[in-house]
Amino acid sequence: MSLRDLPGARERRVATGGIELCVxxxxxxxxxxxxxxxxYPDSKEVWTQVARQxxxxxxxxxxxxxxxxxxxxxxxxxxxxxxxxxxxxxxxxVDAVSPDRPVHVVGHDWGSVQAWEFATVSRTEGRIxxxxxxxxxxxxxxxxxxxxxxxxxxxxxxxxxxxQGAKSWxxxxxxxPVLPELAWRGPxxxxxxxxLERLEKVPPGDYPTASLPDDAAHGAWLYRDNVRTRLRRxxxxxxxxxxxxxxxxxxDIFLSEQLYxxxxxxxxxxxxxxxxxxxxxxxxxxxxxxxxxxEFAAANEAAPQGGIPxxxxxxxxxxxxxxxxxxxxxxxxxxxxxxATAFAFAEAGARVVAVDRDADGAARTAELARLIGAPAxxxxxxxxxxxxxxxxxxxxxxxxxxxxxxxxxNAGIGxxxxxxxTTAEDWRHVLDVNLWGxxxxxxxxxxxxxxxxxxxxxxxxxxxxxxxxxRALPAYSTSKAAVLMLSECLRAEFAEKSIGVSAVCPGxxxxxxxxxxxxxxxxxxxxxRLRKRTSKLYGVRNYPPEKVAEAILRAxxxxxxxxxxxxxxxxxxxxxxxxxxxxRGIARLKPPL
Amino acid sequence: xxSRVNDERAPELKGFRxxxxxxxxxxxxxxxxxxxxxxxxxxxxxxxxxxxxxGVRDWFHLPFAWFGDRTAFTGFKVPLQFxxxxxxxxxxxxxxxxxxxxxxxxxxDIGYSGCLGLHPLHDRLLADLEVHRELILREVxxxxxxxxxxxxxxxxxxxxxxxxxxxxxxxxxxxxKVDRVAERRWxxxxxxxxxxxxxxxxxxxxxxxxxxxxxxxxxxxxxxHPPQPGLWAVEPHLGFRGTGAKFEEILVVxxxxxxxxxxxxxxDDLPHVRRWAEERVAA
Numbered sequence: 001m002s003l004r005d006l007p008g009a010r011e012r013r014v015a016t017g018g019i020e021l022c023v024x025x026x027x028x029x030x031x032x033x034x035x036x037x038x039x040y041p042d043s044k045e046v047w048t049q050v051a052r053q054x055x056x057x058x059x060x061x062x063x064x065x066x067x068x069x070x071x072x073x074x075x076x077x078x079x080x081x082x083x084x085x086x087x088x089x090x091x092x093x094v095d096a097v098s099p100d101r102p103v104h105v106v107g108h109d110w111g112s113v114q115a116w117e118f119a120t121v122s123r124t125e126g127r128i129x130x131x132x133x134x135x136x137x138x139x140x141x142x143x144x145x146x147x148x149x150x151x152x153x154x155x156x157x158x159x160x161x162x163x164q165g166a167k168s169w170x171x172x173x174x175x176x177p178v179l180p181e182l183a184w185r186g187p188x189x190x191x192x193x194x195x196l197e198r199l200e201k202v203p204p205g206d207y208p209t210a211s212l213p214d215d216a217a218h219g220a221w222l223y224r225d226n227v228r229t230r231l232r233r234x235x236x237x238x239x240x241x242x243x244x245x246x247x248x249x250x251x252d253i254f255l256s257e258q259l260y261x262x263x264x265x266x267x268x269x270x271x272x273x274x275x276x277x278x279x280x281x282x283x284x285x286x287x288x289x290x291x292x293x294x295e296f297a298a299a300n301e302a303a304p305q306g307g308i309p310x311x312x313x314x315x316x317x318x319x320x321x322x323x324x325x326x327x328x329x330x331x332x333x334x335x336x337x338x339x340a341t342a343f344a345f346a347e348a349g350a351r352v353v354a355v356d357r358d359a360d361g362a363a364r365t366a367e368l369a370r371l372i373g374a375p376a377x378x379x380x381x382x383x384x385x386x387x388x389x390x391x392x393x394x395x396x397x398x399x400x401x402x403x404x405x406x407x408x409x410n411a412g413i414g415x416x417x418x419x420x421x422t423t424a425e426d427w428r429h430v431l432d433v434n435l436w437g438x439x440x441x442x443x444x445x446x447x448x449x450x451x452x453x454x455x456x457x458x459x460x461x462x463x464x465x466x467x468x469x470x471r472a473l474p475a476y477s478t479s480k481a482a483v484l485m486l487s488e489c490l491r492a493e494f495a496e497k498s499i500g501v502s503a504v505c506p507g508x509x510x511x512x513x514x515x516x517x518x519x520x521x522x523x524x525x526x527x528x529r530l531r532k533r534t535s536k537l538y539g540v541r542n543y544p545p546e547k548v549a550e551a552i553l554r555a556x557x558x559x560x561x562x563x564x565x566x567x568x569x570x571x572x573x574x575x576x577x578x579x580x581x582x583x584r585g586i587a588r589l590k591p592p593l
Numbered sequence: 594x595x596s597r598v599n600d601e602r603a604p605e606l607k608g609f610r611x612x613x614x615x616x617x618x619x620x621x622x623x624x625x626x627x628x629x630x631x632x633x634x635x636x637x638x639x640x641x642x643x644x645x646x647x648g649v650r651d652w653f654h655l656p657f658a659w660f661g662d663r664t665a666f667t668g669f670k671v672p673l674q675f676x677x678x679x680x681x682x683x684x685x686x687x688x689x690x691x692x693x694x695x696x697x698x699x700x701x702d703i704g705y706s707g708c709l710g711l712h713p714l715h716d717r718l719l720a721d722l723e724v725h726r727e728l729i730l731r732e733v734x735x736x737x738x739x740x741x742x743x744x745x746x747x748x749x750x751x752x753x754x755x756x757x758x759x760x761x762x763x764x765x766x767x768x769x770k771v772d773r774v775a776e777r778r779w780x781x782x783x784x785x786x787x788x789x790x791x792x793x794x795x796x797x798x799x800x801x802x803x804x805x806x807x808x809x810x811x812x813x814x815x816x817x818h819p820p821q822p823g824l825w826a827v828e829p830h831l832g833f834r835g836t837g838a839k840f841e842e843i844l845v846v847x848x849x850x851x852x853x854x855x856x857x858x859x860x861d862d863l864p865h866v867r868r869w870a871e872e873r874v875a876a
Contacts, residue, residue: 371714
């Protein structure tokens with residue numbers, strides 16, 4: 001979809017320094033303004049989806065950088081793309097679209113490099129309210145970053161230099177005369193959309209636009225006019241005079257994450273976000289970007305008017321940069337690992353849907369989640385083994401809260417007892433909850449994630465019993481082994497959709513599961529006694545569910561496949577690979593109950 | 594019959610009630626003087642001085658103060674961590690003042706939870722303590738074994754979503770017996786505990802051991818007996834991710850057969866009880 005298809009888009013031309021810029025506005029002009037600046041070799045259409053979402057609440061402005069899209073190019077090209085001139089352009093656009101009010105700037109790639117200049121030079125002071133940067137460092141900061149590493153070359157710093165040096169191969173290429181222009185106007189320009197689809201997983205469509213070969217040829221001067229001069233003599237006073245939100249895609253093949261290590265010293269008010277994606281996030285993750293941009297801009301709209309400043313509203317839990325504002329659904333959230341996981345995500349600033357068949361427990365989890373940092377939390381009462389109820393839940397969640405970013409299929413029940421004592425009914429029940437519950441979750445919410453096409457993550461709670469056979473837990477272990485295998489198969493399938501799948505194998509954790517475990521082949525009194533006894537053993541072991549929750553968040557951040565948590569789970573996993581015979585021997589032992 | 598039990602113990606109970614009120618008055622006075630920058634040691638000293646000025650000479654234990662995540666006993670492993678530190682109070686931080694003065698031979702042991710500024714989570718914790726007060730009284734009246742009541746309290750905390758922080762107390766106690774203390778001219782304390790009171794507790798423990806009960810109310814087997822008549826300082830303590838809240842007050846247990854008289858809270862006019870009543874009115 002191109003900009004022309006956007007309802008209510010208004011195009012105008014702004015004259016500045018002998019050229020004309022093509023500016024497009026969306027949304028009501030009376031609202032606060034967000035200006036989106038595109039990168040190389042893009043045009044403003046790279047923002048289409050982000051702009052459409054932002055336009056519901058904001059006055060959104062896009063423009064083609066000089067020499068790109070429908071804007072005219074400077075003559076001669078050499079010397080026409082300096083950051084000073086680009087700042088002139090920006091000020092001209094801002095004066096035209098929002099003369100009396102500072103604007104929120106968002107930049108991607110070279111748009112971000114430019115916007116760093118806007119955010120750090122004095123002549124734009126008072127014209128910018130906030131800046132969201134993605135995949136484009138300040139050339140001045142970059143220059144200092146290199147200088148520091150050259151001046152004190154520890155092995156780690158040399159590694160960082162060489163790493164970034166290798167990632168910047170295209171910068172050297174673009175400094176060669178004429179050749180890049182020929183390539184872009186020739187074969188590269190034709191192949192570029194295909195390359196983006198294949199390497200970057202940018203969804204196919206009518207982007208890039210037809211002007212790409214010219215844009216790319218002109219844009220080479222962005223590099224030639226600025227990179228060498230700035231890196232050689234970086235400005236010493238490149239401090240940001242506005243709050244900055246830094247969004248770092250972790251899979252960016254052009255920029256390493258370490259580039260931003262020292263950013264706090266340049267930016268007094270910095271909010272960090274990380275996104276498991278490649279370079280072209282405006283195309284591949286528009287929903288997440290739109291929500292972060294809007295949230296940050298809104299916080300900085302409120303701040304000068306006596307509202308709460310950005311810093312204090314930012315969540316402080318572990319991985320807050322990654323999960324802030326995301327939608328997380330946890331099943332079995334009324335207690336134990338599920339509840340602890342919901343709380344950990346809440347502390348990271350995620351929105352939480354707490355699902356359990358225990359309505360009171362789920363409501364309690366949602367309430368406390370809100371109190372510790374979740375911007376929103378809801379409770380849903382569902383039995384995960386009930387296919388229709390799960391379908392209804394999936395529809396409701398998508399309609400009311402949005403598409404789930406992280407799904408944690410955690411709900412499960414215990415069942416102990418020898419195979420001969422386990423009835424068909426017992427089998428059905430444990431498989432219905434432990435396996436079918438996970439299947440329903442993955443099927444329904446996984447489908448929504450895949451259809452949205454903007455990545456996501458699924459965590460399935462398996463168990464150490466998934467790879468540790470035992471004569472005492474045949475049905476439970478079977479259900480959990482199935483969950484483990486399901487997770488690994490799904491991981492293979494979903495990889496191409498950028499959806500990660502992890503299986504968590506906690507081990508012996510102090511939760512309520514032992515108090516509700518069914519012991520096959522026992523009468524009520526015996527069962528009660530066994531429940532008490534196992535609960536006591538688990539209590540003595542006393543491994544807290546909070547640590548499992550930490551492991552779950554870490555697994556999502558690192559996209560780990562199989563995650564044993566307790567030491568005994570690690571040991572069993574290790575043995576299952578090194579010496580499965582030993583585990584089979586252990587499996588014959590009668591449990592001490 | 595009910596009133597007879599009351600009458601017999603009335604003067605004694607009044608003595609305990611007076612010192613408990615004095616201690617809560619101290620907590621409220623000190624809490625009102627807390628501001629950013631005050632350390633736990635300062636707060637403990639403020640309590641000590643306030644009570645000394647009003648005639649307190651001996652202690653069951655010296656006043657404690659916990660600030661911030663120390664109210665949830667985050668990372669508490671050894672008993673020395675209970676003692677006040679140089680942790681400074683900051684805006685929005687919860688705090689707990691805990692003191693056990695002896696006054697005219699009567700002991701109180703109280704816990705006061707507060708917060709410097711607004712803290713919705715802390716409010717929630719405080720509000721959730723109310724059901725614990727009701728649960729404890731109901732089950733004591735039912736003469737359930739103390740260990741079972743302890744487990745029920747813990748289960749309720751877990752259902753509420755919290756961690757049971759009195760697990761971290763010495764012997765994991767939720768309550769301990771208090772009694773009259775002989776007034777001596779010289780009453781030293783060791784590790785923060787008054788020797789006279791400890792002597793009382795120790796003699797209870799010796800007698801109790803013979804008869805099968807314990808002056809400590811804990812999750813362990815030695816508390817597996819019905820409530821013993823006497824005065825118990827009960828202190829359920831909730832913790833949740835770096836925020837903690839508790840109350841502590843005296844529960845009177847008698848051998849009366851009338852359920853109402855068999856157990857009752859010594860005083861219902863206390864800050865936390867008033868707070869719940871006000872919240873109910875507001876709602």
